[in-house]
Amino acid sequence: QRQKSQEKEEGKHGPLGDNEMARVSTDKKQVKKTGLVVVKNMKIVGLHCSSEDLHAGKIALIKHGSRLKNCDLYFSRKPCSACLKMIVNGSAFERQVEALPEEMVSWLEPSGLQQVFQAAGVNRISYWPADPEISLLSGASGSEDAKLDAKAVERLKSNSRAHVCVLLQPLVCFMVQFVEETSHKCDFIQKISKTLPDANVDFYSECRQERVKEYEMLFLVSNEELHKQILMTIGLENLCENPYFSNLRQNMKDLILLLATVASSVPNFKHYGFYSGNTEQINEIHNQSLPQEVARHCMVQARLLAYRTEDHKTGVGAVIWAEGKSRNCDGTGAMYFIGCGYNAFPAGSEYADFPNMDDKQKDREIRKFRYIIHAEQNALTFRCQEIKPEEKSMIFVTKCPCDECVPLIKGAGIKQIYAGDVDVGKKKADISYMRFGELEGVSKFTWQLNPSGTCVLEQNEPESRESKYLQGLY
């Protein structure tokens, strides 16, 4: 197909010259996948990824437009000049207006000023301090274009109101250890150990090692000298001296280890995945589950969120995605982010505003359960997009939805639930999990061994379907 459209193009404009072709192909190679999180008032309002045609920053502009005003953007690579110039565009406007004499400002009012402020840009742009979006890794010393781009980025940065920075704090003490222990004990790993008691006990550590390698490849410049050169080119020469450089590398490695640990709690192991027990259900196109790799990825997002919990004992995370009717410009394909949440006391409450005892506490009045907002409830409350009844929307929850949440999820029009079912059918002291098993009209995909005995992905997922999604999610 690509060849055909290329021929068509050539018919219109004449074939591309050799130089032009070479430029196009190096351009493609230089643009590495970039992830981007858009945050407004401490709330995630967008999760994007670069696609074949567009960088993540441009996608955010297309999707949010002037709603990017006052947002914080978190990039997995330093954005290139083409993205940055658009993103800081509005902020420069605001600065100009601030500098205008008072008479001129009033002259601009009412409609003129309003327009200027509507165009105003983002607050802060943070990026991961490794290889930038226009890769400097293509040659030992980086290609000329990439270096020029890095210079342009610096220039745009120093002339913009938006604060462009690296945010990489050391993890709190014992964080990795805590995450490892909790990941090891999470419902997904527990289910494998229960259903396959003689599975290699070390499968969890093996998965973790694999993930660490994978993420180091993605996020770390393995050669330290090369990393220093990159930092120097992207204007971070002050981080190249020790102890700053070694601290930076250590913080990056710790975070990679933490991500890999969380990811290995939803492991790619044997034929485990999110499956529906009801085979009739999976035959209907609308109810088809996502490719396993994508479902696992979204569940890892939910697992990460669970660490923000305000519950002393159990963290739960939930993420809602929807699939539009057609593939759009985002690297996440037709899938787009709706909202996310974790279990916590009502937003804005202070420490000790509410009781926080668990069900072991005899006095029922000081137990937490009447006050804690469940992860699914927060995801629904703080969603940034509407849930459209005609679209396939899905929620990923790290724990089985309880009786309070099941009717909410169904009532909100969510079509699919991905969850664990370890507690299903249980009536605990304060929370019951009876309704999930009986729930109808919403497809349920629970973490289990593939009931059909073979790997569904190999059996009937054409490769294109898997890659259609995966393209964007990493």
Ligand SMILES: Nc1ccn([C@@H]2O[C@H](COP(=O)(O)OP(=O)(O)OP(=O)(O)O)[C@@H](O)[C@H]2O)c(=O)n1
């Ligand atoms: N689908 C769910 C299920 C539970 N939770 C949260 O998970 C925590 C613990 O739930 P659970 O372990 O099922 O309840 P209990 O065993 O009663 O918890 P505890 O022993 O801590 O009282 C609670 O904060 C609850 O709000 C949630 O957010 N979403």
